[in-house]
Amino acid sequence: INNLTTAVIKKVNDNECEVKKKMEKVIRESKDYRDTVFSSSDSTNSTDAEEKPDDKSKLIKYIANYCETGPFLTHLPEFVFAANYVVTQYQKKLPLFGQLLKPVLVGGAVDGTAGTLTAPDLDLNIEWELGEELIKHLGIRPTDDGESGQYTLQIIEGHEYIFKSIFEPFVVDIQNHGRSEMAEYVYDKLNDAYVEEDHRTYLSSDLLRSQVGGLFELLKEGKSFGDFTPKDFSQTGAARTMALDVNKFFRKSLLTALIQIPDHFLPIFNKFVDDSCKKILPELEVDYTPVLTIPYDQVTADLKLWEDRDSWLLDHETKEKIKEAKGTLVAKSLEKDESRSSIIWRLSLNSAPVMQKAIEHFRQLEPKCSVRKVLRLIKDIKNVALYGSEKDFLKSYNVKQAMLWCIDENSNISTEADLLILTLK
Numbered sequence: 001i002n003n004l005t006t007a008v009i010k011k012v013n014d015n016e017c018e019v020k021k022k023m024e025k026v027i028r029e030s031k032d033y034r035d036t037v038f039s040s041s042d043s044t045n046s047t048d049a050e051e052k053p054d055d056k057s058k059l060i061k062y063i064a065n066y067c068e069t070g071p072f073l074t075h076l077p078e079f080v081f082a083a084n085y086v087v088t089q090y091q092k093k094l095p096l097f098g099q100l101l102k103p104v105l106v107g108g109a110v111d112g113t114a115g116t117l118t119a120p121d122l123d124l125n126i127e128w129e130l131g132e133e134l135i136k137h138l139g140i141r142p143t144d145d146g147e148s149g150q151y152t153l154q155i156i157e158g159h160e161y162i163f164k165s166i167f168e169p170f171v172v173d174i175q176n177h178g179r180s181e182m183a184e185y186v187y188d189k190l191n192d193a194y195v196e197e198d199h200r201t202y203l204s205s206d207l208l209r210s211q212v213g214g215l216f217e218l219l220k221e222g223k224s225f226g227d228f229t230p231k232d233f234s235q236t237g238a239a240r241t242m243a244l245d246v247n248k249f250f251r252k253s254l255l256t257a258l259i260q261i262p263d264h265f266l267p268i269f270n271k272f273v274d275d276s277c278k279k280i281l282p283e284l285e286v287d288y289t290p291v292l293t294i295p296y297d298q299v300t301a302d303l304k305l306w307e308d309r310d311s312w313l314l315d316h317e318t319k320e321k322i323k324e325a326k327g328t329l330v331a332k333s334l335e336k337d338e339s340r341s342s343i344i345w346r347l348s349l350n351s352a353p354v355m356q357k358a359i360e361h362f363r364q365l366e367p368k369c370s371v372r373k374v375l376r377l378i379k380d381i382k383n384v385a386l387y388g389s390e391k392d393f394l395k396s397y398n399v400k401q402a403m404l405w406c407i408d409e410n411s412n413i414s415t416e417a418d419l420l421i422l423t424l425k
Contacts, residue, residue, distance in 0.1 A: 015071065015117060059417045068376055070116040073281040080109055083122060100173045102127045107287070108379070108396060111352075112372045115379030121285045123239075126177065127293050128170055129326075135298040137163040138203070143344065146302030150334055151347045153203040155194075160201050164190070174207055174290065178214025180223075186213065195343050202343040205331035208238070208290035215240060215288070227252065231285065236341045238330035244284040250277040292329040296349075299327040303349055311408050313357050321353035355400060358407045365414060374419045375399065381424075399423065 073079055087105050094101060107114075107123030114120030137159040143150040155163045171193045176185045192211055195202045204211075210233075218225045219242065227249040228242035251273045255261075261269055307319070328348055333341035355371070362369040375396075382394040406413070406422040413419050 056415075056417055059421075060415055063373075063377070063416050063420070066373070066377060068116065068373055070114065070120070072119040074109060074119045074122070074284060075114070075116070084110070087124070100128055100170060101177065102129070108375075113375040113379070113396070115376055115383060117380050117383045119282050119284060121287055123287045123289070125289050125291045127291045127328075128174065129293045130170070132295055132298060134163065134166055135294050137166075140298075140300050140347065142300065142302060146300070148334060149346050149348055151300070151329075151345050152343050153329070153345055155201045155203070157200070164194075167193075171207065175211050176214045177212055177290075178216070178218040178223075180217070184217075197343065203345075204342050205333065205345050206342045208292070208331040209233075209235065209240075212240070212290055225286070228286065235338050236333045236336055238332040238346065239287040239289045242286045242288060244281075244286075246278055246281055246283065247273055250281075289330060293326045294329065296323040296326055299347065299349070303327065303347065306349075312411055313354050313404070313408055315357070318353045318357045321356075322349055322351075325350035325353065351400065351404065354404055358404065362413075362419075367415075369414065369416050369419065371403070371419065374416050374423065375403070377420060378423065 069075070084105055087103050090103050094103075104125045104127055105122065106125055107121065109120040109122055137156055139154045139156050141152050141154065142148075143152065168190060171190050172185065172187060175189055175193075179185060189211070193204055193207045195204045217223060219228060219230065220226060225242055227245050229245060230240070231243040232239070232241035254269070254273070306314070328350065329345050330348075332346035333344040335341045335344055359371045362371055378394065378399050379396070382391050386394065403419070403423045406419070410418075410422060413422065
């Protein structure tokens with residue numbers, strides 16, 4: 001772990017310095033900014049980087065030298081602020097148009113835990129809130145003893161008519177999400193939201209996958225995601241992943257902003273679009289995840305076991321925040337058989353309040369210990385040390401859960417080095 005940490009810190013800092021140099025060259029070629037000076041003082045000292053840390057004190061030193069400032073466009077706080085601003089405006093205005101959904105930005109770019117070696121993705125949840133009057137007509141049952149987080153949503157026998165009547169506006173809203181014209185709305189696919197099996201009626205998880213038909217409208221030219229292409233629209237996964245056509249985006253955006261480019265600047269403009277823009281933004285993927293939220297008191301008993309757990313992380317305030325965040329249902333199935341996966345959902349609680357409690361605790365230590373910094377570092381270690389499917393076990397969700405267990409069991413952790421080593425172990 002010590003050697004990997006040292007290697008990744010050197011690579012991160014070298015990478016950041018290199019990208020800054022490339023950006024400096026782009027600006028110099030694009031405009032006569034001869035007075036512009038880019039500082040490279042934050043790059044790692046070469047003698048330090050070549051040393052082999054053989055004890056904890058050296059590891060602490062190397063972690064202290066780790067630069068968290070990512071070099072790409074989506075690392076910039078201004079980018080995250082702008083994305084949050086746009087989403088907030090949608091949250092305010094959509095109810096005025098009778099829309100039942102709520103867009104929410106989540107993920108590493110927003111919470112400050114994105115790695116620095118790659119451009120962070122944007123995770124966008126589209127939430128529909130189901131109230132108690134709907135949930136009381138559903139039987140939410142785990143497919144096992146609750147270990148997998150997989151559930152089925154069966155309409156209680158005899159409640160089919162009343163549930164479908166109340167749920168109809170949600171089905172219409174979900175199936176037409178993305179269509180800008182009411183005249184284009186589809187109303188004859190309501191029954192597609194349900195699966196009949198063994199004389200039972202289940203809510204189909206495909207409602208949040210293949211049936212979000214309006215989403216494809218957003219991918220058309222001139223629409224919200226007109227510069228994106230579908231990348232992963234899995235038949236068993238929760239997210240619809242789209243990738244930005246970086247060259248197309250920069251060319252169109254710059255031509256719109258600049259209005260007219262003098263002929264003698266066109267070679268520089270074309271060179272920027274064809275070559276240099278990917279040094280600033282090598283890629284951008286959006287994980288677009290439709291979500292159903294349900295009140296906490298309506299989640300299953302196996303998801304409430306944590307209430308009786310004795311943990312310093314679970315004070316009264318944190319418990320209340322978890323409950324306020326509600327339960328979330330997404331169309332994620334571990335079952336790959338499509339005939340079976342269409343009735344399976346993942347139901348989970350939001351662990352963000354627990355992580356925030358840990359972050360605030362370590363922030364008060366002297367010297368300060370940054371949980372977010374360690375999460376960033378682990379993401380960069382994954383990119384340097386692992387390849388292909390090896391990276392799967394270090395997914396953000398797994399790392400955060402492992403870290404929370406470590407923090408819960410080791411409240412005396414006092415350094416970022418301790419937190420890093422215990423989490424990876």
